Amino acid sequence: MSAAKEILERLAGDSLPDWHLVESALRRKTLASGECLFLVGVAHPVVYFVKSGVIKMVYETYDGDAWVKAFAAEGRFFASIAGLSPGGVTSFSAVAACSASVESLPYHLLDQLGDKHPQWQRALRKGFELYGFRKEARERDLLTLSAEERYQRFIEEYPHIAERVTDRDIAGYVRVTPVALSRIKARIKLRQMDDRLDI
Amino acid sequence: MSAAKEILERLAGDSLPDWHLVESALRRKTLASGECLFLVGVAHPVVYFVKSGVIKMVYETYDGDAWVKAFAAEGRFFASIAGLSPGGVTSFSAVAACSASVESLPYHLLDQLGDKHPQWQRALRKGFELYGFRKEARERDLLTLSAEERYQRFIEEYPHIAERVTDRDIAGYVRVTPVALSRIKARIKLRQMDDRLDI
DNA sequence: ACCGCTCATTAACCTAGGTTAACGCTGACC
DNA sequence: GGTCAGCGTTAACCTAGGTTAATGAGCGGT
Incomplete structure (x- = not known):
């Protein structure tokens, strides 16, 4: 069974209908260390799931430093939230911090599934809730x-x-x-x- | 019309049913500058909406410094996400940074409305999405x-x-x-x- | 085996910010 | 009107981290 499905259903607290739609939209990608998944500043309404390895999300500053916003290892979903909404662009780049493999999913499919099935809407909401929770912790660490x-x-x-x-x-x-x-x-x-x- | 309702319906992209439930659960509170809304480390599954003034969310460190996680002014919702989930406790305190008035709403009501109406679930999801977006920006500022x-x-x-x-x-x-x-x-x-x- | 690359370490020097303390201002409370 | 507390400012000193540069280790490519 798909690891991603298991995680999403735990979030929803329920089984997720229409999983075959996800299955067929899912794309698998393998990355060598240092290879780039997406760059900052592009429209990129895609959600990723890490199958193996570590992806780093980096902010590049005008003077060339690269600060690491977060790492995502096996079992983690990630996306640039800014890049998900229509017209928005990613606010950071995603690069493999070691050799890695990921699955990707267009966000509009999740959005549609959310509008169609309350279980999916709930999974998405819980997902963002969890994301907010993690960002709160990171912000606290940086501040205190x-x-x-x-x-x-x-x-x-x-x-x-x-x-x-x-x-x-x-x-x-x-x-x-x-x-x-x-x-x-x-x-x-x-x-x-x-x-x-x-x- | 309630300002909070307007904002939530814009998030949902739809009108929200059962608003009377919200109306009757809503509590209004006026705060003098420096007055505390909730302390760090307590169960507090409550969402706030700022009617006027400014609320600061602060992290207190063991050695007595107080770092300001965020300000919320008129028209903003806020809550400690960590304090919303069952068993969780707030990760920061909320204090009036100047005289202010707020409305409060128990989170479990929103959770119930979300389970009952897709419009509400969508509003909540979009709300958390927006929160994630803001936290991303704050994190970037602190990092870069x-x-x-x-x-x-x-x-x-x-x-x-x-x-x-x-x-x-x-x-x-x-x-x-x-x-x-x-x-x-x-x-x-x-x-x-x-x-x-x-x- | 050799080259060239990136990475981690160390040293020297510099700067931004922390710490402590003093001073003046303002506003709340007797 | 006097007192007191908290705030913002400034100065002096200290420390953590930035910057630059040199060194060596590891490693893939040829």
């Missing part, structure tokens, strides 16, 4: 934690992602430069050694 | 802009809020200390004077 705390939390919370992406990308997620991240790691290691000596 | 840029963007984008809340709260939103914000303002003013002399 120091760079070092954000790094520590990231590797504790997402070890399965941390071990597969480069330190450079982790730095982009923590919102420091790779140089600063290297210093932070050295600082933590030093402190751990001190702690051991203190016993 | 400097403190000074965040301040400039805030006063340009929300002048009607900036003029009514304290600099202290603006600093909390921009994610700097009040002292640093004062320096930033001085820096900007100095540059503007230089610009004028350069003509």
Whole structure:
């Protein structure tokens, strides 16, 4: 059975009708590390589901830095919400942070299914609710934690992602430069050694 | 006509049935500046609508700083998404940033209306979609802009809020200390004077 | 085996912002 | 009218992180 279906039905709390429509619209794509799924600033009303690997969503600034908005690993849906609504364009790019495979689905199909079946509308609503919940947490981390705390939390919370992406990308997620991240790691290691000596 | 109703029906793209249920569940509350609507860490499945004034949503850290997650002014809905789901607790506090009046609505009513009427489910979904869109923008600002840029963007984008809340709260939103914000303002003013002399 | 690439680390220097403290202003409350 | 508390500003000092550059390790391509 499709992993995506299972996740959506858990969201809806119900079985989802017309799944065959999803099945036939679904496109599978395999990506090498560094390969781009979509670029910032384009109309792209598509929702993705990660089958394997890690996708990073990045904001590129005018002066060439790339900050990592979020990672999506196996079992996660993602999309640029700004790029979903008619006339909207994506607000970030999506790039494979390691070799990955994804499934894609045109958003208008989900929208139609939502209008047709309350179960689907509910699944979508719960999906956005969950998205809002996650964004709240990310916003809180960016507002209230120091760079070092954000790094520590990231590797504790997402070890399965941390071990597969480069330190450079982790730095982009923590919102420091790779140089600063290297210093932070050295600082933590030093402190751990001190702690051991203190016993 | 209720301003909240108008906004919700625009989201749904349709008229909303059973509005009388909302009408009779709605509670109005007036708040003096600094008065608290709800505290962090409590079960609070309530959605608010701002009739007048400005509400600030704040994260309190263990060492006593208060960072401003967001402001909500007239015409905005808000809630702690984490506090909406059964068993969840609010992830921030809501406090009046100036004298304000709000309407409140138990979330379970909206949830029920959503299960009962597709128009409501759609309104809720669109509401969360909009919330996600806003959170995406906030996250991007925190990730890609400097403190000074965040301040400039805030006063340009929300002048009607900036003029009514304290600099202290603006600093909390921009994610700097009040002292640093004062320096930033001085820096900007100095540059503007230089610009004028350069003509 | 060699080249060339990207990545992680380290050092040196610089800057923005945090911290603490002092000062003046305003507005609420006796 | 006097007192007090909170706010915004400024100054002095400190620290975390940005910037630039050099170094070395790993690795795919030839």
